[in-house]
Amino acid sequence: MVRGGLTLIHMGAEAKLYRGIYAGVEAVYKYRVPKKYRHPQLDARIRAYRTLREARALMDAGINGIPAPAVLLVEPEEALIVMEHVEGRLLGEILEHVSGRRLEALFRMLGRIVGRMHEAGLIHGDLTTSNIIVTKDGRLVLIDFGLSSKSRRLEDRGIDVHVLLRSLESTVPEAAEHAYKSFLEGYGEEAGASIAEEIAEKVREIRMRGRYVAERRQSSLEAVLHNRE
Ligand SMILES: Nc1ncnc2c1ncn2[C@@H]1O[C@H](COP(=O)(O)OP(=O)(O)O)[C@@H](O)[C@H]1O
Ligand SMILES: [Mg+2]
Incomplete structure (x- = not known):
């Protein structure tokens, strides 16, 4: 067509x-x-x-x-x-240029949107800063739902947030923690503070798992290299 x-x-x-x-x-x-x-x-x-x-x-x-x-x-x-068509720029493109209050406001707003989405049982599936548009008048619009699913599981919600945090860290490592804190506040406003805390805990767990896998990979690589010597 x-x-x-x-x-x-x-x-x-x-x-x-x-x-x-x-x-x-x-x-x-x-x-x-x-x-x-x-x-x-x-x-x-x-x-x-x-x-x-x-x-x-x-x-x-x-x-x-x-x-x-x-x-x-x-x-x-x-x-x-x-x-x-949504007029605006990708969050990932403007992140380097925002800080302080504006960064906090942006991520609190994002937290509310994602909190509401998860409360509605919708998982985005690829929640990176390249899949979020910031409009000229400062609104946020989510795009790219091709990997989305319906779920209320904490694990699935945690993965969404984990993916976002990772993409945040790779674009603005120095501001990621600050932005994430605001995100969780916003998330709590929609989903409840105790759910937001559960999500934060889940994300910590997912990150530990990732680290554990990376370390094992590293040590088995070292073992291989060592045996070759
Ligand atoms: N509705 C839209 N309005 C404006 N730009 C969009 C829209 N949908 C997608 N885009 C642009 O196209 C890019 C790719 O779209 P996306 O759905 O994320 O596909 P992909 O799966 O290839 O990442 C986005 O990063 C964004 O720049
Ligand atoms: Mg995309």
Whole structure:
């Protein structure tokens, strides 16, 4: 399904994104590209499935008051979603330029959004600072729900927050802790302070697990190297 006047704006591993007009409004066309290494029929099913999953999550978010682009059209067979274009910049791009009160406000607001989303039973699945748009008037909008799921499990919520914290640390290591603290405050305002504390504890546990795995990898690598000497 090709419509006139589309401009490529992003080429990801899974999807190509175009900017254009749909039904008179500024829109983004997210098209999942075929993967040659997959069996064609299986490939078509996977792309249709992920397209549906993303469209459902976008609509679910909207219903629950979580800021996400409005869905304008879904064509699972074509692996295409057309959604509202959100004017703004990615959180990851502006992070280096914000600090102090503005950083706190931004992350408290993000905490409230994610807290509300998790309370609605929705897990984002790829909550990095590249999947959050900051609009000109300072609102936050979540995008890229292709890996989302429905769950109320603490573990799944914790992974969402862990992924966010990790991407925060890789963009602004010096401000990550400060921002995370504000995030948890906001999360608590929506989900309750005790849930926010449980999440923080879960994230600590997930991080320890990661470290443990990395250390084991390191020591078995050292053992191999040592034996070679
Ligand atoms: N609704 C939208 N409005 C504005 N820009 C968008 C929108 N959706 C996606 N983008 C832009 O396209 C990029 C890739 O989209 P995304 O859904 O995150 O795909 P990918 O799975 O490839 O990361 C985003 O980082 C953002 O810059
Ligand atoms: Mg993305």
